[in-house]
Amino acid sequence: MEAIDVITAKRDGGELTRDQIRWVVDAYTRGEVAEEQMAALSMAVVWRGMTRAEVSEWTRAMLDSGQRLDFTGLARPTTDKHSTGGVGDKITLPLTPTVAACGAAVPQLSGRGLGHTGGTLDKLESVPGWRADLTPEQMLEQLVTAGCAVCAAGPDLAPADRKLYALRDVTGTVESIPLIAASIMSKKLAEGTSSLVLDVKVGSGAFMKDAASARELAETMVAIGTDHGVRTRALLTAMDTPLGRRVGNALEVAEAVEVLSGGGPDDVVELTVELAREMLRAAGLSGGTDPADALRDGSAMESWRRMVAAQGGDPDAALPVAAEQRDILSPATGTLTRLDAYAVGFAAWRLGAGRARKEDAVSPGAGVELHAKPGEPVRAGRPLFTLHTDDPARFDRAAEVLADSFSLDGPERRLPLVVDRIG
Structure with missing residues (x-):
């Protein structure tokens, strides 16, 4: 085949065949298709879109470019959750051990933060001694002994996606729902989990700002999971306001520990329980321990301690x-x-909690503490935010972002915590 034929077929609105997709993804991964040619094809996809069959095959081609993890020998059913990212979104931290405490095995491959959104691995690395890198063998052993693991994806999982994502990032082709869905799902399917729950965020602090776009992304990813034989469900959840009351790596770990101790902010507890119930249903374990009970009776905390x-x-x-x-x-x-949510996340980033480039370091203690959430009373002269940083020169720039981030006594237009369910 020739790359130019694949490019022009999509440019002209055609549906790419299975052979075309598998060839172009493989050839690009091996360096036979040039960067500029894949950039042109990606832009054609941005403009012309993809059918369900194309997206499913594109995902399969990226999945087949590398290793797949296999947990079929585990005594427990496997299930996982993926969030599209937000501000204060520490849900993976209490969720993963809670679901494990209820009888499932949870192999969770997570990422690092970039820009205003936080990364689960950055948060966990604020725990002294904790390491993100596990071999597949170590991950399997930990699933047996602890029931759950949160770690970084190895370089052999979906390498085609890693290469293509870097290209899309610098060619203005990130904003394509088919390519976003295939990117996320190729990595998640490579985990080898038998069921998957997607937490698709919607609002100012999310990648998808409106419910229609978030729903389209969720429906596309659920279709991909279904086509690949993985039980997949999605929740659309609110990200117009930050989750919880702390934004920043160590700050969010502390809040997650509060949830695991039976306390914590209501919205974090509610979303943890909702997603845990969905994961257990998808894994066929809905008749056992309820996640809310696991948080109350200490079993989720014990699971957290074993995992850490x-x-x-x-x-x-x-x-x-x-x-x-x-x-x-x-x-x-x-x-x-x-x-x-976006303003709070951006302020935390300016304080040192996030990174502008993947190679940047983060300040584990930096972030923003919220003393009120929408619907709560505030008093003049009392703290509304507490800023945390290692560099006091960062305070003023963070405060600038927060100056217009809130309103008092205006109309309330909050999204419900769970906006919709799909699958």
Whole structure:
């Protein structure tokens, strides 16, 4: 085949064949198709879209470019969750051990934060000693002994996606729902889990700003999972306001531990329980222990401690604390009616909690603490936010972002925590 024929077929609105897709993905991964040719094809997909059959085959081609993990020998059914990312989204931390405490095995491959969204691995690396890298053999052993593992994806999982994602990032072709869905699902299917629950965020702090786009992405990913024989469900969840009351790596770990201890913010607890129930239903375990009970009776906490210790972490160690803190005070007394997720995430990034490039380091103690959420009263002169950073020169730029992030006594336009369910 010739790359130009595949490019022009899609450019002109045609449906690519199975052979065309498998050839072009494989040839690109091996370096036979040039970067500029794959960039042209990606742009054609942005403009022309893909059918369900094309997306499914594109995902399969990227999946087949590398290794697949195999957990079929485990005594427990496997299930996993993927979030499209947001602000204060520490749900993986309490969710994974909770689901394990209810009888499932949870192999969770996670990523790092970029820009205003946080990364699960960055959060867990604030736990002293914890390591993200596990071999497939170590991961399997940990699933047997601890029931769950959260770790980084190895370089042999969907290498075609890794190469294509880097290209899309610099060619203006990220915003394609078929390519986004195939990218996410190729990595998730490579995990070898038998069921998958997708948490597709919608709102200012999410990649998908409106419910229609989030629903299209969710439906596309559920279709891919179904076509590949993996029981897949999706929840559309709110990201117009941050999840919980702490945004930043160590701050979010501390909040997750509160949830595992039977406390924590209501929205984090509610979403943890909702997603856990979906995961257990998908795994065929809905008749057993309820996740809310696992949080109350301490079994989820015991599961967390086993998981952290198995990956070299000390669950009893003190978490990092930023060297400097500064309060931002409420300008008036009233009711908080709006708190913009993107602005809070961007402020945390400016304080050092995130990175602009993949190779940047993060400050584990940096972030934003929220003293009120929408619907709650505030008083003039009392703290509305507490900023945490190791570099006090960062305070002013973070405060600039937060100045217009909230409203008092205005109309409330909050999304429900669970917007929709698909699958």
